[in-house]
Amino acid sequence: MPLSRHAYRHAxxxxxxxxxxxxxxxEDVLKSTFRRxxxxxxxxxxxxxxxxxxxxxxxxxxxxxxxxxxxxxxxxDIACLxxxxxxxxxxxTTAPNYQGDTQSxxxxxxxxxxxxxxxxxxxxxxxxxxxxxxxxxxxxNVQEKYIDDFxxxxxxxxxxxxxxxxxxxxxxxxxxxxxxxxxxxxxxKFDTRSAVADAVTFLDDLSLNxxxxxxxxxxxxxxxxxxxxxxxxxxxxxxxxxxxxxGLVSSRQISSIVKSLSGAQIKLGKWGKQDPTILLGYYxxxxxxxxxxxxxxxxxxxxxxxxVFFEALLKIGRHDGTLSLARxxxxxxxxxxxxxRFWVPRFIIQWLELSMESTPQSSDYxxxxxxxxxxxxxxxxxVSVTESLASLATKEKxxxxxxxxxxxxxxxxxxxxxxxxxxxxxxxxxxxxxxNAMDESTSKFSKSHQILLRLWILRHLRVAVAGCxxxxxxxxxxxxxxxxxxxxxxxxxxxxxxFLTLLTKGIRELDVPRSGLLLSAVQLKTEETMxxxxxxxxxxxxxxxxxxxxxxxxxxxxxxxxxxxPLDYDNLLREIDITSEAFIKNSVELATTGDSKNLxxxxxxxxxxxxxxxxxxxxxxxxxxPRQKALIRWYPELSSPGFxxxxxxxxxxxxxxxxxxxxxxxxxxxxxxxxxxIYCFLRRNHAPVEPVFVRSMYHAGVVRYRKxxxxxxxxxxxxILEIVQxxxxxxxxxxxxxxxxxx
Numbered sequence: 001m002p003l004s005r006h007a008y009r010h011a012x013x014x015x016x017x018x019x020x021x022x023x024x025x026x027e028d029v030l031k032s033t034f035r036r037x038x039x040x041x042x043x044x045x046x047x048x049x050x051x052x053x054x055x056x057x058x059x060x061x062x063x064x065x066x067x068x069x070x071x072x073x074x075x076x077d078i079a080c081l082x083x084x085x086x087x088x089x090x091x092x093t094t095a096p097n098y099q100g101d102t103q104s105x106x107x108x109x110x111x112x113x114x115x116x117x118x119x120x121x122x123x124x125x126x127x128x129x130x131x132x133x134x135x136x137x138x139x140x141n142v143q144e145k146y147i148d149d150f151x152x153x154x155x156x157x158x159x160x161x162x163x164x165x166x167x168x169x170x171x172x173x174x175x176x177x178x179x180x181x182x183x184x185x186x187x188x189k190f191d192t193r194s195a196v197a198d199a200v201t202f203l204d205d206l207s208l209n210x211x212x213x214x215x216x217x218x219x220x221x222x223x224x225x226x227x228x229x230x231x232x233x234x235x236x237x238x239x240x241x242x243x244x245x246x247g248l249v250s251s252r253q254i255s256s257i258v259k260s261l262s263g264a265q266i267k268l269g270k271w272g273k274q275d276p277t278i279l280l281g282y283y284x285x286x287x288x289x290x291x292x293x294x295x296x297x298x299x300x301x302x303x304x305x306x307x308v309f310f311e312a313l314l315k316i317g318r319h320d321g322t323l324s325l326a327r328x329x330x331x332x333x334x335x336x337x338x339x340x341r342f343w344v345p346r347f348i349i350q351w352l353e354l355s356m357e358s359t360p361q362s363s364d365y366x367x368x369x370x371x372x373x374x375x376x377x378x379x380x381x382x383v384s385v386t387e388s389l390a391s392l393a394t395k396e397k398x399x400x401x402x403x404x405x406x407x408x409x410x411x412x413x414x415x416x417x418x419x420x421x422x423x424x425x426x427x428x429x430x431x432x433x434x435x436n437a438m439d440e441s442t443s444k445f446s447k448s449h450q451i452l453l454r455l456w457i458l459r460h461l462r463v464a465v466a467g468c469x470x471x472x473x474x475x476x477x478x479x480x481x482x483x484x485x486x487x488x489x490x491x492x493x494x495x496x497x498x499f500l501t502l503l504t505k506g507i508r509e510l511d512v513p514r515s516g517l518l519l520s521a522v523q524l525k526t527e528e529t530m531x532x533x534x535x536x537x538x539x540x541x542x543x544x545x546x547x548x549x550x551x552x553x554x555x556x557x558x559x560x561x562x563x564x565x566p567l568d569y570d571n572l573l574r575e576i577d578i579t580s581e582a583f584i585k586n587s588v589e590l591a592t593t594g595d596s597k598n599l600x601x602x603x604x605x606x607x608x609x610x611x612x613x614x615x616x617x618x619x620x621x622x623x624x625x626p627r628q629k630a631l632i633r634w635y636p637e638l639s640s641p642g643f644x645x646x647x648x649x650x651x652x653x654x655x656x657x658x659x660x661x662x663x664x665x666x667x668x669x670x671x672x673x674x675x676x677x678i679y680c681f682l683r684r685n686h687a688p689v690e691p692v693f694v695r696s697m698y699h700a701g702v703v704r705y706r707k708x709x710x711x712x713x714x715x716x717x718x719x720i721l722e723i724v725q726x727x728x729x730x731x732x733x734x735x736x737x738x739x740x741x742x743x
Contacts, residue, residue, distance in 0.1 A: 172210060196231070216240050220240070244293065251301060280316065356396070514542035587656055591660050657696045691727060697720060
């Protein structure tokens with residue numbers, strides 16, 4: 001056999017002299033080790049580079065370390081299975097009698113025994129590498145006690161991480177434990193930067209700060225209760241903003257954070273006062289951080305979160321920063337066709353109040369807000385702002401409405417707004433003292449007043465569009481005409497009410513600045529050109545300081561408005577009792593000493609008093625005969641403003657005629673003219689002419705002319721003599737009447 005073949009044969013024979021080193025691992029140790037290894041291989045679902053990705057890379061290195069375990073040669077250090085010398089992995093300790101390399105396990109055992117060891121047993125069953133026999137189930141009560149003892153002694157983040165690693169605590173499955181640990185950290189007084197840094201580090205560590213633990217809200221609540229300084233607030237809110245930017249803060253936590261922040265008192269140095277700009281800066285940073293997140297941004301926020309922001313901004317008060325942030329939030333959370341009509345009017349009113357105190361940064365804030373919405377939504381906001389201002393009970397109500405009127409003149413796209421159907425959407429009356437201020441389904445005004453407020457808005461929009469050409473048809477006239485008809489049919493329940501009377505009454509009940517609504521109503525319904533006096537009277541009648549009685553005393557105003565308010569004047573005069581002693585005394589005194597202007601008031605009263613004219617027509621009827629009174633029970637009619645006594649009414653007219661004829665302030669010609677007017681008035685109303693009246697006419701037309709040396713025309717004397725002969729006794733006529741000397 002060749003030598004080479006013999007050499008090969010000896011080469012493949014097993015060697016009996018080689019020495020192999022073997023390590024015996026029991027089944028229990030292997031099972032426990034594998035379980036711990038499997039628990040460490042969980043993967044956190046995140047695509048964000050950072051601590052989670054570092055943990056993922058470390059897991060890959062662990063898997064690669066397994067390749068060296070089954071290879072030839074001696075067994076490597078078993079700590080390589082879990083990342084040798086890693087600070088965030090399970091730490092081992094050697095047995096007391098083990099004389100080995102202790103540098104591989106740099107961390108000492110904790111002072112408190114592990115909860116999975118029994119304190120009564122000696123740890124004798126160790127492998128050469130120091131692995132204890134670990135039971136499969138852990139005593140929860142002992143673990144909780146250990147955690148409590150540990151947190152009382154250690155509050156550093158590194159110590160907490162070691163404890164979580166040693167006890168194999170899964171914080172993802174126990175968010176209440178994460179909250180418990182964080183509250184323990186917050187129990188320190190935040191008087192040092194290290195304490196604040198630990199809290200910030202905990203919030204930034206996603207393996208410690210579990211999302212469901214709501215630690216962000218707890219941190220802000222704690223700072224609000226403790227009255228922390230601005231430095232602490234900046235650090236904590238900075239961590240919160242970083243979490244908001246990646247969508248880790250739930251909507252419930254955001255609401256809680258804003259509520260706690262709105263009621264916090266931030267210390268600004270030793271003598272610092274609360275500064276609203278600091279809170280506004282915090283709100284602005286939070287809102288912008290939410291906007292930078294694509295997972296949970298502005299469009300994903302529920303309505304409740306934006307409402308909390310709005311409430312916090314209103315709590316700050318009137319400030320340019322408040323209005324600016326509110327506008328940004330409205331643009332982000334309110335769609336073009338949004339039906340939320342509560343917050344936009346509130347911030348418009350706040351801008352109106354700010355503009356009355358100082359000059360705001362945005363001079364056209366109203367149009368900036370309203371330009372974001374559709375025409376129907378804009379109409380709803382205009383109505384809501386007007387109703388809110390009209391319902392105020394403060395002294396600034398009129399000033400705010402006048403400032404709002406100036407804003408209505410600047411509203412854009414008015415012809416487009418007039419085509420909106422929101423002008424006719426009337427809400428049910430909910431009462432002025434509504435419990436729910438955010439209830440948008442009801443109104444603080446009745447439907448009649450809602451129509452008037454809409455007309456008030458449209459009137460100002462019409463002025464803005466028409467300018468000086470008020471007589472031309474404008475886009476606002478169509479909704480105004482519909483609303484006027486609706487208002488009349490809604491309030492004319494008896495069917496006898498006058499349109500302008502109802503409209504004037506409703507405008508005065510609202511007590512809003514006059515807008516010329518009566519003027520527009522007359523123009524739309526009559527389509528006639530009014531005089532300057534009529535326009536002025538209608539505009540002034542909207543104010544509660546002006547009444548029909550003022551117009552009645554003015555001849556020009558009365559003549560200009562009598563055709564628009566006939567029933568008002570008639571009702572006004574019906575309430576005057578002309579047979580009362582006070583009226584007789586005042587009218588006689590006024591007729592005797594008054595000037596020509598005041599005298600026409602008396603004549604106008606006589607001419608317009610319908611019950612008086614009816615009574616005068618009945619004054620000539622004969623009285624009942626005593627025999628007729630004996631046959632039936634006789635009840636003489638009582639005198640009242642609506643039904644004056646005919647005889648008393650005639651006596652009042654005769655007394656006024658006598659006062660005219662004897663007035664020293666009137667010339668003979670003027671006195672005779674007034675008495676002659678009363679004579680025509682009596683004859684026109686079929687009233688009897690009594691001798692006392694005839695004598696007053698003779699005195700004014702003949703006697704006073706002779707005393708004054710004035711020439712009396714023969715025609716006038718014959719006219720007076722004919723009247724005297726008709727109604728006076730002939731004997732008295734022959735005695736009293738003396739022919740005048742003509743020529």
